[in-house]
Amino acid sequence: MYTETAMMGSSTPLRASERAYRQLRGEILDGVLAPGTGLLEVEQAERIGVSRTPLREAVARLIADGLVTGRTGRGFEVTEISVDSIGELYELRQALELQAVRLAAERRDPQAFLVLREQFLTAPELLLHGDSGVHRYYTLIEEFEEAIDAAVVNPFLVGALRSVRTHLARIRRLARKNSLRLRQAAAEHLLIIDAIIAGDPSLAAHAAHVHLHMSLTSVLRAIDEEALARGGQPVPAEIGGPSSAAVYPTISPSS
Amino acid sequence: MYTETAMMGSSTPLRASERAYRQLRGEILDGVLAPGTGLLEVEQAERIGVSRTPLREAVARLIADGLVTGRTGRGFEVTEISVDSIGELYELRQALELQAVRLAAERRDPQAFLVLREQFLTAPELLLHGDSGVHRYYTLIEEFEEAIDAAVVNPFLVGALRSVRTHLARIRRLARKNSLRLRQAAAEHLLIIDAIIAGDPSLAAHAAHVHLHMSLTSVLRAIDEEALARGGQPVPAEIGGPSSAAVYPTISPSS
DNA sequence: GATCAGTCTTGTGTATACAGAAACCGCAAT
DNA sequence: ATTGCGGTTTCTGTATACACAAGACTGATC
Helix, strand or coil, rough: CCCCCCCCCCCCCCCCCHHCCCCHHHHHCCCCCCCCCEEHHHHHHHHHHHCCCHHHHHHCCCCHHHEEEEEECCCCCCCCHHHHHHHHHHHHHHHHHHHHHHHHHHHHCHHHHHHEEEEEEHHHHHCCCCHHHHHHHHHHHHHHHHHHHHHHCCCCHHHHHHHHHHHHHEEEEEHCCCHHHHHHHHHHHHHHHHHHCCHHHHHHHHHHHEEEEEEEEHHHHHHHHHHHHCCCCCCCCCCCCCHHHHHHCCCEEEE | CCCCCCCCCCCCCCCCCHHHHHHHHHHHHCCCCCCCCCEEEHHHHHHHHHHHHHHHHHHHHHHHHHEEEECCCCCEECCCCHHHHHHHHHHHHHHHHHHHHHHHHHCHHHHHHHHHHHHHHHHHHHHHCHHHHHHHHHHHHHHHHHHHHHHHHHHHHHHHHHHHHHHHHHHHHHHHHHCHHHHHHHHHHHHHHHHHCCCCCCHHHHHHHHHHHHHHHHHHHHHHHHHHHHHHHCCCCCCCCCCHHHHCCCCCCCC
């Protein structure tokens, strides 16, 4: 059977393993497949419409990405996201982004960042335009990240950054940010961009540090609030576990 | 030299994909499979003695590790190591190790590092004992790295560090260090260890920075010398061009 | 002699068949 | 009632078969 299902309009028909990878990855990142979900090869292969061979390849890549863990013997499992793991991810993120921003400030093409600067200046009013504005804002962030990657040049560093961003995407889902925080974040980005344009690595790094600190604080608070809201007003003792840790169980990724 | 095949008569019979992965990885790290070598699925599967299915899984992991690149259409290829890529790797390494060492200084169990300290003190005389002493020294380095990993706790950071160390192992092959440099390196390590024991994150980071700088300098010089020796004639000191970069062609990994 | 086209070989991508192993269920025994 | 044991049932791990695509080769033509 050669399923012509998704031509996608794009050029290449896309290999089955690639389709499986993208679909699973997308579903994990979107939270369709919740953390802790146990998956079986046969079941997933059938659902996605590929045979087990390409599906296994897809799962192997997801494991390498740290989005999935191989369960001994029986299938595989979407990795959990604990509050602890968020802090850990930010420790790595800090190491990488400070370095990236430092190098970007040394090697940047000023032109690219001047363009970005203009766009970030419009962020506040952009964020008044509801959901579509927010979406546009996230696109802007992506462009910022791409500009950094391009300026840094370093494939090792960029690779590590991409990995971190993958996990960040999942965390972002846990706590949708309010627009106040987004406007604040835009201002913080602007500062980083200015430092890069000025070719000031040290300032860029410190500005990034500030931004990450604010970001982490905001994420943790948002998750806390959400946990309270979901836990309901009562918060009865019937669930005796450690409060926040129970909501987002333990475990964490590897790569 | 590295270990050979299956000296581990350990517990599990080991899956075929795992065997293939370890063998290929070992051979790449040892330089048996030189950078740029083109590999074919069938040929490698036959050589290693597994079928294509597990071999493909092994190759997928190697690609994820950045040790191998998929070639469009025809087989796969051992990734090259350029002089540029060494510098890039060290940029990532610096970001990660400084952060690791910083966190280790905050969270360490002093006892573990006190033990390490004792051992590193014996390094100089250890390195007088020829090849076996050098081997013992590298074991010591591994123990140091493990102690850092344990102190850092952070799985994300540790994962990224492991990836870097993989690539470092390949580079180490290119330029076997002289024992003078190793003694020097031991002293630098000692400083880092002392800072960690003292619980001084900032000093630990700076000491690590120094160490990495010295290490990179030493590696690059060693490669240069080796290139000169191999290039035969006393290549004039016209370093202006891509002289050194030409020896170890372009390309680099992705992770 | 060179170039181009058609075929032929070879290698990947995918599906499937098969074997071994681990979890599940039920039964029985303490 | 609980626990240990055996049969059963999946599910994984591996091998293999098959289809398609991309080179390589050969032969023919200019």
